[in-house]
Amino acid sequence: METIIREGSPKTPYVRLDSEKGLIEIKGRSIPENSVEFYKPLIDWLDKYGSTPQDNTSVNVQLEYFNTSSSKCILDIFKKLELLYKKGSKVHINWYYEEDDEDMFEAGEDYQSIINIPFTMIELEE
Amino acid sequence: MGFDIEKWYTQKMQGEVLLRYMGEISSEKITEALGEIELSLNLKNEKNKVRKKVYNVFVESIQNLFHHVDIPPATAKVQNIPRFGVIILARDRSFYRISTGNFVQAERVQILRDRIDQVNSLSDEELRTVYRDILGNEGASLKGGGGLGILDIVRKTGNKLEYAMYPHDEDFVFFAMDVYIS
Numbered sequence: 001m002e003t004i005i006r007e008g009s010p011k012t013p014y015v016r017l018d019s020e021k022g023l024i025e026i027k028g029r030s031i032p033e034n035s036v037e038f039y040k041p042l043i044d045w046l047d048k049y050g051s052t053p054q055d056n057t058s059v060n061v062q063l064e065y066f067n068t069s070s071s072k073c074i075l076d077i078f079k080k081l082e083l084l085y086k087k088g089s090k091v092h093i094n095w096y097y098e099e100d101d102e103d104m105f106e107a108g109e110d111y112q113s114i115i116n117i118p119f120t121m122i123e124l125e126e
Numbered sequence: 127m128g129f130d131i132e133k134w135y136t137q138k139m140q141g142e143v144l145l146r147y148m149g150e151i152s153s154e155k156i157t158e159a160l161g162e163i164e165l166s167l168n169l170k171n172e173k174n175k176v177r178k179k180v181y182n183v184f185v186e187s188i189q190n191l192f193h194h195v196d197i198p199p200a201t202a203k204v205q206n207i208p209r210f211g212v213i214i215l216a217r218d219r220s221f222y223r224i225s226t227g228n229f230v231q232a233e234r235v236q237i238l239r240d241r242i243d244q245v246n247s248l249s250d251e252e253l254r255t256v257y258r259d260i261l262g263n264e265g266a267s268l269k270g271g272g273g274l275g276i277l278d279i280v281r282k283t284g285n286k287l288e289y290a291m292y293p294h295d296e297d298f299v300f301f302a303m304d305v306y307i308s
Contacts, residue, residue: 010157031160031185033153033192065178067185068274075261100175103182103282106254114262126174 001052004045012038013063017045022054024081027062030070039073046080053089057081062096062124063104071107078115085117093119098126128201129294131212131227134302138225141218148204151191151211159188163215170217180215180222180307183279187224187305188213190275195228199298202229221308230301235291238301245276246286253281283307 001019008014008028016025032038059081066074078093085091095111097104105121112119135148144166147159163184167177191211198210212227230238248256257277280287288304 010161031189033156033189065182065185067182067189068278069189071261071274098174100173101178102175103179110254110258110261113258 001048002045004042015042017042017049019049019052019054022057024057024059024077025062026060026074026077029064030066030074032067033069035067035069035073039070039076043073043076043080046077050080050084050087053084056090057084057092059091059093060096061093066107075111075114078111078117082115082117091117093117094122095119096122096124098124100126128199128203129292129300131202131204131300134227134292134300135212135214138214138227139216141216141223143214143216145213145215147214148212149210150205150207151188151195151209151213153192156188156192159213160185176222176307179282180224183282183305183307184213184215184224186275186279186282187226187303190279191226191228193275196231196234196298198229199294201295202298221306224305224307225302226305227300227302229294229298230291232297232299235299235301239291242276242287242289242303245280248280250281250284253277257281279305 003019004015004017006012006015011029011032013026013028013030016023018024061074081091081093095108097108108121139146145159145163147155149155164181167180191213192209195209195211197208198204198206200206204210210228214225216223216225257274260274260277276287283305285306285308290302292300292302294300
């Protein structure tokens with residue numbers, strides 16, 4: 001299965017979807033007007049990955065900014081991972097936030113309240 | 127006759143204006159505006175926390191215009207383009223203000239008013255609950271956000287939305303909104 005790497009842009013995050021390592025990374029900013037267009041291929045990739053996943057899947061989300069349009073798409077990603085977790089795969093989400101960024105901390109709490117996957121909030125020092 | 131947009135625009139220039147824009151709210155213009163305010167917020171040596179909040183709320187505000195504005199009426203003295211909107215970011219004493227303006231079809235006014243009044247009536251706790259409900263339970267709308275934009279703005283700023291509806295003619299109203307970030 002192919003590894004997807006997207007370099008970051010002013011409105012879209014760096015993304016790495018690595019099937020060999022079982023690693024999913026989303027970093028930077030996610031503020032496109034049309035988030036569905038950006039995230040659709042990533043969600044399709046997760047669908048495929050779900051049929052032959054690694055024993056362990058690590059997910060690192062380190063966002064500086066994201067808009068509400070992206071928030072739904074990020075949830076869609078987490079929901080795909082939740083399916084994997086329910087089927088018995090080990091999945092772990094690390095949600096990174098800067099120490100004084102209460103909005104990003106709360107956003108992590110929002111997702112944690114909605115999805116049922118081991119979820120760790122990690123504070124980054126400025 | 128009709129709504130005097132120039133007069134309104136001038137009145138909104140109080141404080142130190144960091145960005146003002148009147149025209150087509152296109153994806154490219156949004157990118158440009160974001161680049162511009164990011165630079166100016168950095169130059170202000172603003173605290174990281176405040177800088178991020180202003181940036182975030184600005185993104186939601188301008189994209190709200192992008193997704194929801196109506197074509198302005200032919201009688202308005204503005205460019206006749208599909209996505210016409212106004213956005214101003216100003217710093218006034220201890221707070222930042224984001225003012226937006228756009229024409230809305232009269233028939234949509236009541237829905238918009240009800241929606242904002244409802245969001246304004248919510249406590250912090252209720253805002254969180256409603257936000258999570260919408261995020262978790264409803265499918266993404268075609269525009270992607272599922273109506274979370276306004277909720278997100280109020281939640282992040284902790285301030286109520288201030289708005290005014292200025293009649294233009296029988297069919298159109300100019301909708302102006304102020305968001306304060308302290």
